[in-house]
Amino acid sequence: MGYVAVSGGSEAIANAEELLTFYRLKGGASPIEVRQIREQMRLAVDKVMSEGALYAPTIAAIALKQAEGDNIEASFILRAYRATQPRRYYSLPADTGKMRVIRRISAAFQDVPGGQILGPTRDYTQRLVDFSLLEESPETVRAFFDRIGVQTSRSDQLPDSFPKIIDLLRREGLLVEPVDRKETLFDITRESISFPCQRSAKLQSLARGETGVMMALAYSSMRGFGDIHPYLGELRVGTVPLCINHPAKEQPVYIGRVLVTEAEIISEYYEDEQGKPKLTLGYGLCFGHNELKAIAMGVLDRTMQSRSPHKSPAEDEEFVLYHIDGIESSGFSAHWKLPHYVTFQSTLDRLRRTQQLREEATASECNREQRRDPGKTAPGL
C-alpha cells in the first residue's frame, strides 16, 4: 500500500523556513547590512513603505532583507506589523505647497514659477549596464564625492517651498473646484469600504495600492479603455511636514517630515455645477519616491470620476479599488497552492454525474433511432 497519511506538517514547515535562510546565505557573501538596503535600495524601500502603508524605512529595509528582495512579500510583512500598532492620532492635513522638494516638473507648461527641477531621475539616462559598478569601492565612492564637490549633508540651494502649478489654473478659473462635501474622514483600516465609495477611502486605497497593478489599470485607460487625456500638471518629490493635534497642547504639534511623491493629473474638461466647462483634476500621492505609482494614482483618481454610463475597467471604482491591493491579491493568488482535495472531489462528483447523464441520454436516443430504423448503425459516442 503506497498511501501515507498526511502528517509531519510541523517538521516540514520548520525545515522549509530554515531552508529559506540557507538559500539566502549559501552564496557565502558577507550578509547585507540593513543600512545598506535602506540607503542604496532607496526606491525598493520606498515602494515597500508605500504598499505596506507604514512610513518606517528601517523596518521596510529589514523586511526586504527578510524577503530576499521580494517587494510584495516585504510589503506584506510591513503591513502585518503595522496592523499591530496602536492608532493614537490622525495627522492634520499636510500642505504639499510647503514641500521641501528634491524634484519637481511640469509637463503642461514649458516654464513654471520656481522652474523645472529635474532632481534625481533616470528619465534621461541611457539604459546601458554600468559594468563599473562591479568595481565600486569606498575609494571610488570617495573619488565621486570629491569630484562633484558636495558632501552627503543637505544642500540648501533650493528654496524651502515652490508655488503649485495647478494654482495658476485655479486662479484663472480653468479648473473644477473640489466640492467640499464636509464628509468625515473614512479610515480604511477601521472599516471596510462600500460603494459608491467616499473620496477619502478611495485615495487611501490608492495610496497603498500595488504599483504594478495600478500602472496596468491606468495604462489601460491611457491606451483607450476610457481615455481621460491626462496631462501631468505637476510631479513633485520631497518631504512634507506633518502635525497632529495633541490633547495637552493648544497649538498643533510638529511630529516630523515624510518623503512623498505627488502627481497632479490635469484632464479633459467637463461642465462644472454652474454649467461652465472646466478642466478636471486627478490626484496622486504616495509615500517615498515612486513616480509611476503617483502618476497611475492620479490617473485612476480621475478615471473613477467618470460620468460615462458605460464604464471601462479603470473607470469602475469597484473594479479598481477591489483589485489594487497587493497584499490581498498576492495572498489570494498564492492560496491556490493550498490543498483543495475536498472541493476538487466535489467537482469530480458533479462532472462524472454529468458525463453519465450525457451517455444515458445519447444511448436512449440511439435506441429510439434504432427502433425507428433498424438498418442504421448507432453513431459513435
Add this chain to the structure above:
Amino acid sequence: MSATVNSAATPARQPRGYNFAFLDENTKREIRRKLLKAVAIPGYQVPFASPELPIARGWGTGGLQITMAIIGPEDVLKVIDQGCDGSVNAVNIRNLLVKTTGVDTTFDTTAASIVQTRHRVPEEPMRADQILVLQVPIPEPLRYVEASEAKTREMHGEMDYSRMWVYLYENIVQYGEISIGARYPSLVNRRYLMDPSPIPRWDVPKLSMSPTLHLFGAGREKRIYAVPPHTLVEPLEFEDFRFRVEEFSGRSCLRCGATDTYMNELFDRVSGQKLYACSDSGYCDKRRAAQERRAD
C-alpha cells in the same frame, strides 16, 4: 492521537510585545460586536475592518480573526484543513494560535471547544457548547451571477435571488444536473442566501438545525456571517431536481473501512490504483484506534 495536547506544559514561547491571541483588545471588541450582529441576522454578511495578520490573505485570516476574538485561556482548540489536523496550513494556523494564547489543542472533535476549519464540517456531530469557525474565501453566493458588490448587496436587501434560480435552471438545461460542487448556495432562516464556504455538499445538511454555533469569516473580503444554533439552512433545489450530496456508494475508507464519510480519492503510488480515504482524519484515526482496541 486523540488525546489533548497540553501545550502549557511546554516552556511558554509567547512572542514579546504581542497581545493574548495576537489582536489588540479594541480589534477583538469590534469583531465580537460584528459577530453579535451576524448571529442576530442569520446569513447576513456583516462588513468588518479585518486588519492584516501575519498569515497571508486568502489563507484563513477571516476564520483566524474570529477565533482570536473569541478564544480564552481555557479553550481547547482543534484546527483542520480539508478535514485534516496535520495539513501544513492547519499546522501553521494552530502554531500561531498556540504561540499567542498557549491554549490546549486536540485532534478530537468531541474534545474541542473551538474548531477552526477550512473546507469541511467534522463528521462527528458537534454540540451546543462548541463553536465551529469556518474560513471563507468568497462570502458572496451571488458572485456566481453578479460581479459587483454594490449590486449583490442590493439584491440581498430586496431578497432578489431570481438570477441565482435562473443560473441553476440553466445548469440543468445544459448539463442535466446542477453542476455546483462545493460552495453550494443555501438559504438561511428563509431569508438570506449564503455561501456556506467551500465545504462539499455533503456537509451542508449538517449546518441546518444544528445545536452548534457556526461562525464564518472572510478576511480578505472583510465579511463575517453566522448560522446560529437551531437555524434552518436550505440548499437551493427544485421540486424535480433535488439537492444531492456527493456519491460514495460502494466505497469504503482504506484506513478505517468507513462507508458513511466524505472521502478523498487517492492514487496508489505504486500501482496507480484508485483508492478512497476519509477526509476527516481525526475521525478516521479514532475509528482505527477503536478497532485496534477491539482486536487486542
